[in-house]
Amino acid sequence: MPFLNVDQISEWLDGTGITLLELHGPMGSIRLEDRPAADAPKAPADIIVTSSGTGTFRDRHPLSAAVLVAPGMTVAECQIIGLLQIGALLTPVLAPCAATVAGLLVAEGEIVGFGTKLIALHPLTSQAAS
């Protein structure tokens, strides 16, 4: 069956930071993904760490004045490089591989959704970049 209002939903999504919307229902599923334009600048060596869920991005622990990572910093695989806060719960944003931090793509306290690009990393080995 056809999905209603897909164009309208796409338009709304354009105005937000949401890059992926998935709906599952008894009648079927819909997946709307914001694909970067073909001519967007590519940085193939970079890994973009995205959000695993909805919440508030934290670049530091709430008790701490020091940020978890800063551009140029080297991080180990599975190191906590950011936090996602939902209510009082804090979940980790983890480095997928050993890397140097290229930059933070969201600000401390920003509300992010599933798939929001959070942190750019330069992998330390070419193997990890693939």
Place this chain on the structure above:
Amino acid sequence: MIEILSQTALATVQDLGRHGALGFGVGTSGAMDEMALSAGNLLLGNNEADAAIEIQVFPFTLRFRQACAFAVTGADCAATLDERPVLPWWSCQAAAGQTLRLGVPVAAAWKASRAYLCVAGGIDVPAVLGSRSTQLRGAFGGHQGRALQQGDVLAVGVPGEGLRMTGFGLQPPALVDRMQQDGVPAVRVMPAAEYGCYTEASLAAFWGEPWKITPQSDRYGYRLAGPALSPIAPLELRSHGIVPGVIQVPPGGQPIVQMRDAQPSGGYPKIGTVIAADLWRLGQAPIGSLIRFMRCDWDEALAANARNRAYLDEALRLIGLHRLQSGRG
């Protein structure tokens, strides 16, 4: 098993306290910051009331003799596990043989003085009169009824069902519900039996002035320094039952707040009582810091209790959802 490596002082095994024994002359004991203890237990899938180690002198180091999930709550002590940083209020997995070190509390966003090492399954010491808390005055409960010493080895209980996942944390309640007045940390106080026996100037000072926590402050009680509180006429009382939170005024006019290791009776007049819901805030206030008293009534005190409860209930709910979600992924 965990082994205490550092020369240590005043670290004790504590749970939520030994309630219902005041009638036998046995004080409450229990964690000075029970919110931190409860939250640490929730992070590990423990019962909220499981026993942990309360640490108030730093640095403090221990070795996990077995693989063990743990969380350090309370003051942010810039903890490290084999030199690698560990976030505060965060559930972590230690491998057998790893060393945990707690440094001097970092007072960036919250000035706190006590840390809690919670372990999955809780610290396994025998319960005495229904509690695993150390009763220092009576020398029973906790680990051999005394503060921990270098070389002590403590057993760890069997982890609960919800455990097998670590690597997430909680925002401390002190940051969720900040309690301050004129930039000074505050606790809510209800007037107590002899409140009306003090001069108006004394009562104005009691509410209006900040009080300094003197070095004569510990788990038994906090001696505060500030303007002298004077009764309208000399007061003489027979000894009567008191509970943690009671603010006594000895003849010198400098108040004492009874804390978790308070004796169960006393004879000084009582000007007020720090409400139970805020005792953990005072329990974390460092020596030398200032504290203010904010007047509240019975209903507000109950509401404050409910707010603490709501924080823990919500934390438990969110942790449950997170475990469920991650378990699927």
